[in-house]
Amino acid sequence: MGKLSQKDLLTIHELTLNDVNLIFDKATELKEKHKKREPHEELRGRTVATFYEKPSLRTRVSFEAGVAQLGGHALYIKAIPGWKYSDTHLKEGIPDLARVLSRYVDAIVARVYEHEKLVEMSRYASIPVINALSDLTHPCQGLADLFTIKEHKGKLKGLKIAYVGDGGSNMGHTTLLGAVKVGMNIAMACPENPKYRPSEKIMEWAKVDAEKSGATIEITNNPEEAVKEADIIYTDVWVSMGMEAEAKERLQAFQGYQVNMNLVQKANEDVKVMHCLPRTEHEISNDVVESPYSIIFDQAENRMHVQKAILTLLID
Ligand code: CP
Numbered sequence: 001m002g003k004l005s006q007k008d009l010l011t012i013h014e015l016t017l018n019d020v021n022l023i024f025d026k027a028t029e030l031k032e033k034h035k036k037r038e039p040h041e042e043l044r045g046r047t048v049a050t051f052y053e054k055p056s057l058r059t060r061v062s063f064e065a066g067v068a069q070l071g072g073h074a075l076y077i078k079a080i081p082g083w084k085y086s087d088t089h090l091k092e093g094i095p096d097l098a099r100v101l102s103r104y105v106d107a108i109v110a111r112v113y114e115h116e117k118l119v120e121m122s123r124y125a126s127i128p129v130i131n132a133l134s135d136l137t138h139p140c141q142g143l144a145d146l147f148t149i150k151e152h153k154g155k156l157k158g159l160k161i162a163y164v165g166d167g168g169s170n171m172g173h174t175t176l177l178g179a180v181k182v183g184m185n186i187a188m189a190c191p192e193n194p195k196y197r198p199s200e201k202i203m204e205w206a207k208v209d210a211e212k213s214g215a216t217i218e219i220t221n222n223p224e225e226a227v228k229e230a231d232i233i234y235t236d237v238w239v240s241m242g243m244e245a246e247a248k249e250r251l252q253a254f255q256g257y258q259v260n261m262n263l264v265q266k267a268n269e270d271v272k273v274m275h276c277l278p279r280t281e282h283e284i285s286n287d288v289v290e291s292p293y294s295i296i297f298d299q300a301e302n303r304m305h306v307q308k309a310i311l312t313l314l315i316d
């Protein structure tokens with residue numbers, strides 16, 4: 001096993017606080033080396049299979065560039081369900097796929113619809129499995145987000161983060177799990193329909209970690225209340241990948257939840273605004289994205305440094 005307490009990275013909840021700090025220390029080191037163009041080929045001769053059921057820009061490119069910088073090789077495997085141009089498919093079943101890949105490569109990075117597929121992959125693979133986004137959660141994004149907040153605010157514990165929008169999305173879940181892991185207080189503003197709020201399982205996990213870290217969790221349907229005294233405002237698209245059929249209903253349900261200048265100015269003066277990208281004008285106004293409040297492109301950059309750290313810590 002690598003240097004983390006887990007073989008895999010499936011959710012932030014499964015990591016210890018020590019794991020999170022190890023990832024941050026390693027990401028800081030690798031980021032500095034990358035900026036100074038110092039070689040850091042810690043994965044020379046290693047191969048990572050990256051497997052996608054959904055499209056991606058940031059995750060795909062940051063993993064592929066990151067593995068190359070580490071001296072290794074990343075394979076891109078397109079696995080869009082039902083699409084005849086996919087490179088592979090899951091018809092042969094996850095157990096066989098996971099065991100076969102374990103004989104060839106050193107880690108699997110996978111973006112899937114159902115999170116259960118990752119759990120099954122992890123059970124059958126003898127190599128690390130890294131969640132590159134599932135419908136449940138997106139831990140690589142969440143860890144890069146926490147790392148970015150720490151860079152800007154100098155700390156995590158005791159800050160207040162306001163999540164505005166789809167609390168039931170993978171990013172709603174991830175922001176909640178990340179905040180409570182590191183002791184950040186979180187207020188989530190989401191419509192009252194339970195499907196737009198964190199699932200019961202995620203709430204259970206979040207409460208366990210909040211108890212340990214001392215973080216508080218508040219859920220409201222009022223964005224202005226959530227952003228009051230917030231150090232960070234976070235949002236995500238209202239129509240996530242795979243939910244396109246619900247677009248009309250969702251755009252209706254989230255009216256009033258846009259992160260715009262009016263809302264941002266109700267938070268702390270030095271508030272920072274975050275979005276995992278890709279974005280639309282529905283959930284975040286362009287002037288906020290282009291304003292000094294935004295640290296959105298730092299988040300995107302840090303995906304690469306943090307994922308490089310995760311790979312070096314998980315691969316033996
Ligand atoms: N934020 C994120 O994961 O972006 P992609 O879907 O482009 O990978």
Ligand code: NVA
Nearest residue numbers: 169171240241276277
């Ligand atoms: N909730 C979004 C996140 C994209 C990175 C989606 O799943 O489409």
